[in-house]
Amino acid sequence: MLNFTIRRLLTAIPTLLFIGLIIFLLLELAPGDPMAQVPLTVPPEVKEKMREALGLGEPTHIRFWKWLVQFFIIEPQIYLDNTFGTAFAEGKQRVISWQTRSPVMDIVAQRIPQTLWVVGMSYIVGVLIALPIGIISAYRQYSVFDQVGTFVSMVGYSVPPFFSGVLVIVIFSVNLGWFPSIYDTTHQVVDWDSFVLQLKQMIMPVMVLALQTTAQISRFMRASMLDNLNQDYVRTARAKGLKESVVVMVHVLRNSMIPVITVIALGVPGIFGGAIITEQVFKVNGVGQLLITAIYANDIPMVQTITFIFAVLIVLFNLIADVLYGILDPRIRYD
């Protein structure tokens, strides 16, 4: 298992470099101009000067090389400097966003908490709701509960958040006035009242996102349970006279969880990616909103860096899912 992990980590390096290059070239070839949002009243020669100040005049390969150096050498040095008070990166050029003229990683670090709180919470809530629904639906297949669960899952799958999000805002913010429609990212929880306010402003985005997670995971859970419920070992367990709760919750559930856990692990990078649409709808300005505004503004260093971080997370969590699979299921051996 250790060999396998090391081998996978090593092959991940060229993979990621290749992904980095592809992202860079795609952005390079895509039409667009970082000055497109500057009003027309700013004359073209001024815009040209601004472009030069952004470093756009340099050839492609030099800019790619600069980005690699900045991302892989200087940014980790900055991290070390901040953690241990060293001065490796002093005076070195970091990855700078074109919109804000400030280091991209600082902004990403600033956005991560919002995203983790809202999107991460919705993932946890979604999974916690999905698992029991999946179990009961499978155990009582074709019952009313199962039918309703299937219906809700289908709704969760098919209703996009730009619809459900606005719908809940209209109901709960505009008509009932219970929850704020705009998320306050500067809000700090210090006492009970501020905690309640935080709950209030989180509940709508969390539930809208959780609906989607629930839909997906509960279907997986149900299918996986159904696969196992008809296995011979279940009949054996029942024949041994084990209680039904033990049969389902211990024997069947443990075996059914194996594929579900990998699915859950594979979904984790998506949390960091944020939820572009839901973040926009509720003004939770997290990583997703950061990415979409950077795309609109043609802020290439920002788009490149964020997409690459996503790529790293996806490769990493794929590996984690594989390793987890091996640990949970003794039949799987990689060596």
Next chain:
Amino acid sequence: MKLKYTLLGAAAAFVMAPMAMAERGSDGHVNIIYWQAPSIMNPYLSGGTKELEAASLVIEPLARYNQDGAMVAWLAESVPTVENGGVSADLTTVTWKLKSGLLWSDGSPVTSADVKFSWEYCTAEGGGCAQSEKYNDVVSVDTPDALTAVVTFGVSKPFPYGPFVGAQAPIIQAAQFANCMGAKAPECTDENFAPIGTGPFTVTEFRPNDVISLAANTNYRDANKPAFATATLKGGGSATASGRAVLETGEFDYAWNLQLAPDVLANMAAAGKGTVVSSFGTLVERIMVNLTDPDPALGDERATAKHPHPFLTDINVRKALSMAIDRELLVEIGYGTAGRATCNVLPAPAIYASTANDACLVQDIAGANAALDAAGWAKGGDGIRAKDGVRLSMLYQTSTNAVRQDFQALIKQWWGEIGVETELRNIDASVFFGSDPGSPDTFQKLFADVEMYANNFDGTDPESYMANWECKQAPSPDNQWQGNNMPRYCSDDYDALVAEMATTGDLNDRARLAKAMNDMLMQDYVIIPLVDRGRVSAHSNTLGGVVLNTWDSELWNAADWHRM
């Protein structure tokens, strides 16, 4: 308590507005929402409106424009003119006097050295200053004493109010930005996010593209202002969501730039929590007619002056295209109270607005048909007019935007009624307005027969705006497709007017010239103006003192805002 407070506020607002603000910070917190989130607080590094307006809460110019487009002294004691001796008779030097006793928010005095520094900062080599045009032709800024700055221009400037006027060219603190000149400008993150200013507020926390937390400037020049102790400027979302937050849920006090369908806005306003305000500036939605041939077969010479357009060079065709449009209907569908039909590309300020072209306000399909018939364009079997084998078939492009696509569909139909065939195309705004010389889809290249977009000019002086349609401003491969003369209009008479305006100082003469230029463009039908677009914003019914200003930052008078 609340009722008493409201009544008091209302009474005070009616009797004497300034008295409503008893003291600085007494009205608590104000929430402002911009659906485009500001990225930086330094307007010199971003030409974007959102950054400009956010920064205007903190840093201020020497003079700015009020809601009527008139110039008012801001950090300066008065606006220098030839009459008061502030501008030299040969129009080459301007003497600005700072108000005495001005302090930066850190407590240090504002001096003429800061004024001089602002010019040096923006014109430093390698800085990529977005507002460098404001400082065109400035050769020196002298500081004879701590409160006097003398701006000297290399040429005679009939309108010398580019430098240090308006939200685009504010004064920044020399001490803070001294190490941020030129190529170093982008490295000064802290400075660019939290400039020290003279405005009513100071930045306490800046989160790029998200939210700005501000607090009242304790050194603000009026001891009783601002009325709000703290302010939040939240960014992001959409125009709909920010309109809803002010008009329907009342979470926010002020929402900027609500470009929404008129019925949507009216529905929101019906909730009774806020007020929609609109005001008109110089932004005109217009169709640019290509006088050159965009045929791809011409290769590199496509859409250049070497190849005149096969049929749009006929003034009768251009005139008919304009006559066929019902501008009132376009306003009703696209902009409601935020728009009005216009027949001028220069609709404001009032002294520059011509009335010579108002006939276009009434749609005249029959007249357009008659004009085309008379010019020999006969309808063929398919209903499309043709002459000498040339069919009136056009490509009509614009940026991707719901209102623009509605306009395209309507105009296509009207043009169909006069026997002109139209193919529609829309291009993503970042490509269309981007000036990538490699892209064939930019609005400068105009590889189409007509295109539609909106444009305006900063401040109130139309000189440089009207100079857009000089011969030499035509985009072509020779100038990397830069320039704003999209129709490739070229008239010696027009160029002569531009040259004359550049040397004319008298305001009435300038108005006459600007009107003459506008009328020339309109009567040649090379630009077909459609809608004079206003600015629409909304404020909560509890927020007093809002005066919508399209000539400067919308937040220009935030110091006077108060709770009612």
